[in-house]
Amino acid sequence: MRLYSVLRTSTKLLMPPIMLFALYVQFHGDYGPGGGFQAGVIFAVAFIVFTLIFGPVRARQVAPRWVTTPMCAVGVLLYAGVGLATLLMGGEYLNYNVLAHDPHHGQHLGILLVELGVGITVWAVMVSIFLAFVGHDGDDEEEDDDPASAWGCDEGTLIDAREDDRA
Amino acid sequence: MEHIIDIVLMAFMAVAAIVMIRLRSLFAVVMLSGIFSLLSASLFVVLDAVDVAFTEAAVGAGISTVLMLSTLALTFRDERPPRRRDPVPLVVVLVTGAALVYGTLDMPHFGDPDAPIHHHVAPRYIVDSPVEVGPPNMVTSVLASYRGYDTLGETTVIFTAGIGVMVLLAGSWRRRRRPASGRTPGGTETRS
Numbered sequence: 411m412r413l414y415s416v417l418r419t420s421t422k423l424l425m426p427p428i429m430l431f432a433l434y435v436q437f438h439g440d441y442g443p444g445g446g447f448q449a450g451v452i453f454a455v456a457f458i459v460f461t462l463i464f465g466p467v468r469a470r471q472v473a474p475r476w477v478t479t480p481m482c483a484v485g486v487l488l489y490a491g492v493g494l495a496t497l498l499m500g501g502e503y504l505n506y507n508v509l510a511h512d513p514h515h516g517q518h519l520g521i522l523l524v525e526l527g528v529g530i531t532v533w534a535v536m537v538s539i540f541l542a543f544v545g546h547d548g549d550d551e552e553e554d555d556d557p558a559s560a561w562g563c564d565e566g567t568l569i570d571a572r573e574d575d576r577a
Numbered sequence: 578m579e580h581i582i583d584i585v586l587m588a589f590m591a592v593a594a595i596v597m598i599r600l601r602s603l604f605a606v607v608m609l610s611g612i613f614s615l616l617s618a619s620l621f622v623v624l625d626a627v628d629v630a631f632t633e634a635a636v637g638a639g640i641s642t643v644l645m646l647s648t649l650a651l652t653f654r655d656e657r658p659p660r661r662r663d664p665v666p667l668v669v670v671l672v673t674g675a676a677l678v679y680g681t682l683d684m685p686h687f688g689d690p691d692a693p694i695h696h697h698v699a700p701r702y703i704v705d706s707p708v709e710v711g712p713p714n715m716v717t718s719v720l721a722s723y724r725g726y727d728t729l730g731e732t733t734v735i736f737t738a739g740i741g742v743m744v745l746l747a748g749s750w751r752r753r754r755r756p757a758s759g760r761t762p763g764g765t766e767t768r769s
Contacts, residue, residue: 435631440712443627445720451635458643479743486736489729504725514711521712521721528732535739536640542746543647 414463421463428456436529440518446525450532457537466544478538485531492523582623590616601656603649611642628716 436449461469493504501508506520593613597606614637621630685692702719710718720728 440714440717442714443631443716445628445717448628448631448635451632451640455635455639458640462643482736482739486729486732489732493725493729504722504729506722513709517710517718517722518712521710521717524721524725524728525717528728531732531736531739535735538739539742540640540644540647542743543644543651 417463421459425456425460428459429453432456436525437522439525440521446528447532449525450529451536453529453533454536454540458540461540461544466541469541473537473541478534478541481530481534482538483531485527485529485534488527488530489524492520492527496520579623583620586616586620586623590620601658603654603656604646606656607642607645607649610645611638614638614641628714 432449432453432455435444435452436446439445439449457469457473460472492506492509496505496508497503499508504520504524506517507513509516509519590613593609593616597609597613600606600609614633618630618634618638621627621633702715702723706715706718706723707713710722712718
């Protein structure tokens with residue numbers, strides 16, 4: 411992929427702001443539009459852009475399978491765990507009022523954790539689905555510099571899409 | 578003014594939908610469906626539903642387009658032309674469309690403040706959520722607190738969908754790769 415120097419450089423420039431924006435959407439969702447779902451998608455977009463430019467082999471080095479697959483479950487478990495915590499602390503399931511001394515603080519904490527759970531699951535699922543689609547789960551593949559084989563497909567539409575961009 | 582924007586956006590969406598049906602190149606269809614999502618996101622912004630617009634722009638115009646493109650990489654780039662004209666789909670579509678239009682006749686008018694949806698739980702959320710829950714963004718209070726069960730269900734659906742896709746594709750890919758390694762590139766090869 412050393413041919414596309416403009417694409418590579420702009421991807422490297424774009425990724426940090428995309429991720430920062432995702433975090434902003436995640437943790438500012440109480441005050442403005444946004445929340446866990448959108449933030450997870452945007453955070454995944456950073457990884458997808460990376461995959462489009464650098465290929466799935468290197469993407470799997472950045473987001474290895476042992477991170478993304480468990481993370482799918484971690485988000486749901488965090489969400490359900492907040493519900494269990496409220497049960498144990500004497501409230502109803504997912505009644506955040508009991509999480510702190512002040513009901514408002516409890517609600518705030520509960521919503522923050524729950525949205526974080528949604529964000530983690532959405533991010534992990536989106537990245538996993540995308541990497542599964544491009545057919546490279548990084549199990550049995552060796553590192554390869556040739557873009558076509560790094561993609562694991564000879565006539566990948568995404569490679570053609572990049573060509574279309576360039577033309 | 579707002580009505581003009583609505584009508585223009587709707588007209589663009591209708592044009593995009595019709596062009597999508599007519600086209601045989603799936604690459605162009607995927608791009609148009611992204612444009613369709615972006616147009617509907619703009620429509621949601623006009624309707625002041627910024628949270629929904631945000632989701633539609635991120636998921637509909639962003640992720641779905643990328644996922645469909647990668648699906649094309651796994652399958653084909655062109656739709657097979659139909660063998661013969663079959664009247665059954667046309668009849669089904671016309672009947673369904675007529676039923677839907679008939680259904681809208683009973684619905685409250687666009688923006689009607691007396692519509693039932695504005696008199697059920699909405700007033701309670703608007704009045705009580707700043708006191709009961711707190712966050713200034715009411716949508717977050719409704720989604721994460723009042724409707725916490727629903728959102729937990731949605732998250733579980735996403736989780737299940739992700740696991741399903743991973744299981745399906747991981748299995749089929751491993752089986753396909755071995756014989757596919759000697760496959761010659763198809764006619765769509767444009768690399769030089």
